[in-house]
Amino acid sequence: MDFNQLSLQVAEVARRAGQFIRQEAATFDLGRVQSKGLHDLVSYVDQQSEKQLVDELRQLLPEAGFITEEGTEGAERAEEFNWIIDPLDGTTNFIHGLPAYCVSIALIRGMELVVGVVYEINRDECFRASLGGGAFCNEQPIHVSAANDLHNTLIATGFPYYKFDKLDGYLQILSQFMQNTQGIRRVGSAAMDLAYVAAGRFDCYFEFNINSYDVAAGILLVREAGGRVTQFMEDGEPIFSREVVATNGHIHDATQAIIRKYWA
Known part of the structure; x- marks a missing residue:
């Protein structure tokens, strides 16, 4: 399997989910926020975004299962490949109108990470990586800092x-x-x-x-x-x-x- 090519496809999936979230942010209704637990919030935006991601990722890799935050119906784990999805990481920021939230999608083979994509919605920055293929932001190579103190x-x-x-x-x-x-x-x-x-x-x-x-x-x-x-x-x-x-x-x-x- 070409994980680098797959990461490019996943990046497009993440961008489409981000576009939906961006549109919803303009008219978001605080009255539609739910609580999953102490200080743990969820909105219809999280839930609909996750369903969209599950549907599109299932088309990319039909044999893969899912580990999801919002428990989309039918998104169950598989034996070998599993997508790990956060449809809106930074939900509390989103709810309060703070522009720091993103879509996060990873693929694991067993316990080995093979694809990772983070789409930062408000800065329109798509970070992606594949096993052995390096890391990129908007298709420019990225590297960690050189600080040693x-x-x-x-x-x-x-x-x-x-x-x-x-x-x-x-x-x-x-x-x-x-x-x-x-x-x-x-x-x-x-x-x-x-x-x-x-x-x-x-x-x-x-x-x-x-x-x-x-x-x-x-x-x-x-x-x-x-x-x-x-x-x-x-x-x-x-x-x-x-x-x-x-x-x-x-x-x-x-x-x-x-x-x-x-x-x-």
Whole structure:
């Protein structure tokens, strides 16, 4: 299978979903927002976008299953290939009119990421990667930053919105990064954070209580752009681990050292 060619096709699928989301943003009705749980929101835009993605991706690869955020009917897992989809990563931003949200699509073969696409809707930036094929933004090659000293880095993170039992350790980690980097940013979209690490805009991103559909595509982007992505306490595959730390590679050990000191 030509994963590079497939990533180009997936990028077009993501763009079409993004066009729908962009149109809906102009007349979005807050009254149609639902709650899935504590601080966890969903709208008809998420649901319709996901259905559109499932329908189009099924045509591209009929044998593949799906791991989806909104549980579109008929989107079930398969044995070998599975699409991992977040139809609107940054839903809370979207609902509040903050222009930082995207479409995230990844394809895994077993546990191996082979395609990743993140479409940042408001900047019209489409990030894509395929296994062994490099990473691109609007078809221009992208690479992680060259920063090799924490004091010269910009860090991204995501704030927890439930399961606050690890909050004290997380705040200690934030304190260390505040004192030893050029700053911390919280965009509100994990997929965008990872895409920005891949493009060299952020030097590091870390978050916990995170889902596979938020990070899968971005993980491949970072790796194909020359970066490194692991779990907090281990160097294992973070797709389903509920935590992720992604860096340009040069500062990964230093970043993990801070996280490991206060996380345990």
